[in-house]
Amino acid sequence: MDPTRRYPSVWYLEQAARRRVPRFCWEYLTGGAGRGGAVQRNRTMLDAVRFVPRLLDDAADRPKLSVDLMGRRYDAPFGIAPIGLGGLVWPHAAEYLAASARRQNIPFIMSSYATVAMERIAEIAPEHAWFQLYAFNRPEMDAAIVARAERAGFEVLVVTVDLPTATRRPHDARNGLAVPPGMDLENLAQMVVRPRWAVAMLRAGVPRFHTLLPHVPAGMSMADLGTHLASLHEGHMTLEHLKALRDAWPRKLVVKGLYHAADVADCRALGADAVVMSNHGGRHVEGAPSAIEMLEAARAEVGSMALIADGGIRSGLDVARFAARGADFVLCGRAFMFGVAAMGERGGDRVAEILKGELHQAMAHAGAPALADLTGALHTEGD
Numbered sequence: 001m002d003p004t005r006r007y008p009s010v011w012y013l014e015q016a017a018r019r020r021v022p023r024f025c026w027e028y029l030t031g032g033a034g035r036g037g038a039v040q041r042n043r044t045m046l047d048a049v050r051f052v053p054r055l056l057d058d059a060a061d062r063p064k065l066s067v068d069l070m071g072r073r074y075d076a077p078f079g080i081a082p083i084g085l086g087g088l089v090w091p092h093a094a095e096y097l098a099a100s101a102r103r104q105n106i107p108f109i110m111s112s113y114a115t116v117a118m119e120r121i122a123e124i125a126p127e128h129a130w131f132q133l134y135a136f137n138r139p140e141m142d143a144a145i146v147a148r149a150e151r152a153g154f155e156v157l158v159v160t161v162d163l164p165t166a167t168r169r170p171h172d173a174r175n176g177l178a179v180p181p182g183m184d185l186e187n188l189a190q191m192v193v194r195p196r197w198a199v200a201m202l203r204a205g206v207p208r209f210h211t212l213l214p215h216v217p218a219g220m221s222m223a224d225l226g227t228h229l230a231s232l233h234e235g236h237m238t239l240e241h242l243k244a245l246r247d248a249w250p251r252k253l254v255v256k257g258l259y260h261a262a263d264v265a266d267c268r269a270l271g272a273d274a275v276v277m278s279n280h281g282g283r284h285v286e287g288a289p290s291a292i293e294m295l296e297a298a299r300a301e302v303g304s305m306a307l308i309a310d311g312g313i314r315s316g317l318d319v320a321r322f323a324a325r326g327a328d329f330v331l332c333g334r335a336f337m338f339g340v341a342a343m344g345e346r347g348g349d350r351v352a353e354i355l356k357g358e359l360h361q362a363m364a365h366a367g368a369p370a371l372a373d374l375t376g377a378l379h380t381e382g383d
């Protein structure tokens with residue numbers, strides 16, 4: 001069946017993806033901290049944002065989706081969020097998504113924990129790939145990785161600051177999640193019932209953390225590697241540390257994972273080009289607010305930086321909701337992974353097409369020729 005007909009929305013891709021990946025990967029992708037309260041909250045807060053259609057005004061212009069962001073023009077106000085271990089959910093996910101980003105003229109952010117070399121991603125999408133760094137408590141490791149990203153040609157460095165300590169997601173702990181995946185009986189049984197995933201994984205070879213492996217002792221066991229990497233992130237990202245990264249990186253710098261308006265002001269003061277308000281898809285702090293709740297306060301502090309946000313986006317309407325609340329740009333994580341897990345190589349393109357179409361429709365109904373006009377049609381529960 002033609003994919004446009006088979007997958008008319010992200011929801012259909014999600015259902016197909018669930019049937020194609022082993023349960024331990026599915027739980028890794030979709031799960032959150034604790035019992036998933038923040039994952040649910042991201043949806044609840046988005047669903048509460050409503051638009052009152054405006055039909056008889058003069059907004060006859062066709063909605064314009066393209067936006068300028070940090071000196072580049074993109075075809076839509078959304079990009080692909082960094083997803084660590086993407087290659088475990090579906091082999092070559094990062095490569096496929098980078099290629100989709102280039103074709104769709106949207107950014108793709110490669111995670112520090114991607115299972116592909118950064119040079120390969122820079123080659124696939126030289127103008128659309130950004131690199132995401134989880135800073136380390138070893139300055140020499142940061143310096144080496146940042147220098148490598150600069151050599152590879154990335155234009156944008158995204159520093160994710162929301163990992164002051166290793167995250168414990170109960171389902172991942174129970175599943176013994178590891179890279180490469182552990183071969184205990186329980187995991188093997190889950191792989192056997194997902195033959196397309198198993199064959200694709202066998203063809204792709206063992207997934208590895210290509211950015212980080214040069215920095216860990218050779219021959220370390222999987223269990224020790226996890227503990228070792230977690231210990232290298234332990235500790236808060238300080239302003240001093242962030243300033244050092246700003247000084248080391250001569251191109252565009254984005255700080256990801258902020259909640260508080262005071263942190264936004266600090267980023268502006270040290271010369272960041274953009275911030276990402278994000279609760280990390282609800283994966284770190286179960287009691288955390290959603291980004292959409294924090295946008296108004298952030299907007300007041302953002303100055304000339306771009307205000308980016310993410311969390312829970314599954315449709316173009318959701319993109320419109322974030323824009324109406326003040327975001328200049330948004331990121332989508334799981335939605336794009338559902339696309340790749342369902343369709344493989346072209347799944348990212350299908351997600352981008354769906355989001356673009358739905359956003360266009362939401363803007364047309366709201367009588368908004370440009371994103372900035374969406375605020376006029378906004379109605380939130382309780383208003």
Ligand SMILES: Cc1cc2nc3c(=O)[nH]c(=O)nc-3n(C[C@H](O)[C@H](O)[C@H](O)COP(=O)(O)O)c2cc1C
Nearest residue numbers: 029081082083084111160280281311312332333334
């Ligand atoms: C499986 C998974 C892995 C992630 N890995 C990273 C990562 O390596 N670096 C990072 O900055 N954010 C990471 N995130 C957070 C996403 O970049 C993004 O903030 C979040 O997924 C947005 O929510 P959404 O998935 O509901 O769109 C990850 C999210 C998921 C779901």
